[in-house]
Amino acid sequence: MGLSEHAFQKCLSSKCGSQFDLSRALVDCPHCGSLVDIQYDWDRLPVPNALADFSQFWTQRNNPTRRSGVWRFHELIPFASQDLLVTVGEGQTLLQKADEVAKYVDLDPGCLFLQYEGMNPSGSFKDNGMCAAFTHARAIGAERAACASTGNTSASLSMYCSVTRLMKAVIFIGSGKISYGKLSQALDYGALTIQILGDFDDAMDRVKQVSQKLGIYLVNSVNAFRLEGQKSIIFRILESMDWQVPDWIVVPGGNLGNSSAFGKALIELKQLGLIDHLPRLAVINSSGAKTLFELYHEKGLRWNKGLPDKEIELQYFNKMESDQSKASTLASAIEINRPVNLHKCLRALDACDGVVRQVSDQQALDAKAKIAAGGMGCEPASATSVAGAKILREDGIIGKSDRVVCVLTGHQLKDPNITVAYHSTDRQEFERVLGGYGVKKASFPNHAIGVPNDLDAIIKAIKLYS
Numbered sequence: 001m002g003l004s005e006h007a008f009q010k011c012l013s014s015k016c017g018s019q020f021d022l023s024r025a026l027v028d029c030p031h032c033g034s035l036v037d038i039q040y041d042w043d044r045l046p047v048p049n050a051l052a053d054f055s056q057f058w059t060q061r062n063n064p065t066r067r068s069g070v071w072r073f074h075e076l077i078p079f080a081s082q083d084l085l086v087t088v089g090e091g092q093t094l095l096q097k098a099d100e101v102a103k104y105v106d107l108d109p110g111c112l113f114l115q116y117e118g119m120n121p122s123g124s125f126k127d128n129g130m131c132a133a134f135t136h137a138r139a140i141g142a143e144r145a146a147c148a149s150t151g152n153t154s155a156s157l158s159m160y161c162s163v164t165r166l167m168k169a170v171i172f173i174g175s176g177k178i179s180y181g182k183l184s185q186a187l188d189y190g191a192l193t194i195q196i197l198g199d200f201d202d203a204m205d206r207v208k209q210v211s212q213k214l215g216i217y218l219v220n221s222v223n224a225f226r227l228e229g230q231k232s233i234i235f236r237i238l239e240s241m242d243w244q245v246p247d248w249i250v251v252p253g254g255n256l257g258n259s260s261a262f263g264k265a266l267i268e269l270k271q272l273g274l275i276d277h278l279p280r281l282a283v284i285n286s287s288g289a290k291t292l293f294e295l296y297h298e299k300g301l302r303w304n305k306g307l308p309d310k311e312i313e314l315q316y317f318n319k320m321e322s323d324q325s326k327a328s329t330l331a332s333a334i335e336i337n338r339p340v341n342l343h344k345c346l347r348a349l350d351a352c353d354g355v356v357r358q359v360s361d362q363q364a365l366d367a368k369a370k371i372a373a374g375g376m377g378c379e380p381a382s383a384t385s386v387a388g389a390k391i392l393r394e395d396g397i398i399g400k401s402d403r404v405v406c407v408l409t410g411h412q413l414k415d416p417n418i419t420v421a422y423h424s425t426d427r428q429e430f431e432r433v434l435g436g437y438g439v440k441k442a443s444f445p446n447h448a449i450g451v452p453n454d455l456d457a458i459i460k461a462i463k464l465y466s
Contacts, residue, residue: 002080002081002084002139003021003022003023003079003080003081003084003136003139003140004022004040004045004078004079004080004081006040006041006044006045006078007022007038007039007040007041007078007079008020008021008022008038008039008041009021009022009024009026009036009037009038009039009224010036010037010038010039011029011031011032011034011035011036011037012029012034012035012036012037012306012343012344012347013029013032013034013306013307014305014306014307015032015306015307016029016031016032016034018030018031018032019039020036022038022079022136022139022140023140024140025137025140025142025217025218025223026224027208027211027212027218027222027223028222034343035222035224035340035341035343035344036224037224037264037344038079038224038225038227038228040078040079040268042271042272045075045078046075047075047076047272047274048075048274050243050274051235051238051239051243051269051274051275052243054072054073054075054235054239055239057072058072064087064089065082065085065087067087067089067092068085068087068089068090068091068131069090069091069093069128069232069236070087070090070091070128070131070132070229070232071085071087071131072091072232073231073232073235076231076235076265076268076269077132077228077229077231077232079132079135079136079225079228080135080136080139084135084138084139085131085135086131086134086135086138086160086164086166087131088121088127088131088159088160088163088164089121090120090121090127090128090130090131091120091127091128091232091236092119092120093115093116093117093119093120093233093236094115094116094119094240095113095114095115095116095236095237095240095241095405096113096114096116096375096376097110097112097113098112098113098114098371098374098376099112100370100373100374101114101370101371101374101376101386101406104367104370104386104390105386105389105390105393105404106390106393106394106400107389107393107398107400107401107402107404108400108401111400111401111402111403111404112389112404112406113237113240113241113246113403113404113405113406114371114374114376114386114405114406114408115233115236115237115240115405115406115407115408116376116378116408117233117407117408117409117410118378118379118382118408118409118410118411118412118414119411120156121159122152122155122156122159122185123152123155123185123410123411123413123414124152124155124156124333124379124409124410124411124414125152125230125233125258125407125409125410126152126153126155126156126157127156127159127160128229128230128232128233129221129223129225129226129227129228129230129257129261130153130156130157130160130219130226130229131160131229132225132226132228132229132230133145133217133219133223133225133226133229134160134164134166134167134219135225136225137166137167137217137219138166140217142167142216142217143167143168144167144168144169144170144214144216144217145157145161145167145168145169145170145216145217145218145219146169146170146171146172146207146210146211146216146217146218146219147171147172147207147218147219147220148171148172148173148174148200148203148204148206148207148220149171149172149173149182149186149200149203149220150173150174150179150182150200150254150332150333150334150335150336151173151179151181151182151183151332151333151414152182152333152409152410152414153171153219153220153221154169154171154173154182154183154185154186154191154193155182155185155186155189157169157171157186157191157219158171158185158186158189158190158191159185159189161189161190161191162189162190167217168192169186169189169190169191169192170191170192170194170210170216171186171191171192171193172194172195172196172203172204172206172207172210173193173194173195173196173203174195174196174197174198174199174200174202174203175195175196175197175198175199179332179379179414179417180417181413181414181415181416182332182414199326199327199335199337200327200335200336200337201327201336201337204220204338204340207220208222220255220340221255221256221257221260221340221341222340222341226257227257227260227261227264227341227344228261229261230258230261230262231261231262231264231265231268233258233261233262233265234249234261234262234265234266234269235265237249237405238269238275241403241405245276245277245278245279246279246403246404246405247279247280247398247399247402247403247404248279248280248281248282248389248392248398248402248403248404248405249262249279249280249281249282249352249404249405249407250281250282250284250385250386250388250389250392250404250405250406250407251281251282251283251284251385251406251407251409252283252284252331252333252334252381252382252384252385252407252409253283253284253285253292253293253334253339253345253356253384254289254333254334254335254336254339254381255334255336255339255340255341256283256292256339256340256341256342256344256345257340257341258407258409259281259283259341259345259348259349259354260341260344260345260347260348262281262348262352263281263344263345263347263348263349263351263352264344264347264348266278266279266348266351266352267347267348267351278351278352278353279352279405280352280353280354280355281348281349281352281353281354281355282354282355282356282357282388282389282392282398283345283349283354283355283356283357284356284357284359284384284385284387284388285334285356285357285358285359285384286327286329286330286331286334286358286359286360286361286364286381286384287329287358287359287360287361288327288328288329288330288331288335288361288437289327289328289329289331289334289335289336289337290358291316291320291336291337291338291339291342292339292342292345292356293356293357293358294316295312295313295316295342296346296349296356297355297356297357299312299316300312301313301346302346302350303343303346303347303349303350306347308342308343308346313342317338320337325337328437329361329437330361330364330365330380330415330418330434330437330439331361331364331379331380331383331384332380332381332415333379333380333381333382333409333410333414334381334384355392355397357388357391357392359384359387359388359391360438361380361434361437361438361439362438362439362440362443363387363391364380364381364383364384364387365380365383365418365422365434365439365442366387366442366443366444367383367384367386367387367390368380368382368383368386368419368422369422369423369442369443369444369446370386370444371383371386371408372412372419373444373446376408377411377412377413377419378408378409378410378411378412379409379410379411379412379414379415380415380418381409381410382407382408382409382410383408385406385407385408385409386406389404389406417433418433418434421433421434422434422439422442422445423442423445423446423447423448424447425447425448425450430442449461449465
């Protein structure tokens, strides 16, 4: 028992295509520097005849791996044996029909669904991938794990280290914004926290160098095993929709791990004959961190059968460097200039007839308020999916009766100061927190009502405002 002999790591570049066993933690191909994938010899692995066969595992509540919303689909993520699987109960998430939000997006009732990944133990989708990365790290005997983070990855890594006691956590953060709601998790869980002068991209460069030099296991989404776990979000969406493929899946785009994992999951399901077609994929950038939007939508960068035009990328990133351009958005979870999974996302967009859009922080926060008013509070980055769906609906790209799933990647309490400032009556506080990001007003405010400490005044206010 251990790592599967029917799984291997493969270079993403069709020009190289080198293959490697699972014994190493590769962040890129040693031959050409491209990303690597986890691939399977499916003919030698047990695969259910139909996706509905996975429903039976819901009944195995005394089996920790089947209770996991990731490892319940172990047969579709089969790189390690069951005895190695690491779980802390991740993936107990909800797909919620959201008719009030559908009105905001201008979709028919029953057509908009919110996949709420904020229900994970650390409060974000990251746990789906972290349990898979920890499983591989455990298999190869890693003692320390590291990440660069805008917050959610560090919270998840630190939690898994604390709960499992398998490794010690080292997290790198930049000197710019990091949500206290997220940073507090890493500190409480006991992680060694390194703050460097620079932004997330600088922290990412350093953590890769340090991990290689010190032999530390890197768990950012450049780690292909992370993305294997994140495939399970697609499996749970399909499960919740009675195994029927939706028309659209809309997801925020930061480091592009989710969009990459979603594409890989859907491609594999189609190859295995478990679905008969793929949904369309929409990846939504913040306008303050719009690398994918500019490269894909404006510069025409495409997957090109595994050979994206490197010259387009080179010119773009050289200009970014010469201009000293830095990402800047309230959606801190996707405040990333150099997405590490760019090429894997291009593959997903190619397979799923995808589109890329950008939304402003104003649009994201207004969507966030409408999502929360419908009962599903999320962090600002999550709300870009709904804001993006609204734009695509306005443009007529999403049809009014299309079945649309918007992925909410993180919990409302990840960035509580932004929520409070949005709904505040204190204009100075509003400007302090939100003013520098082009947010002019709260389009859907829910202000606290100030009243004297007097029973009649309180009753009068309740009657007036309720």
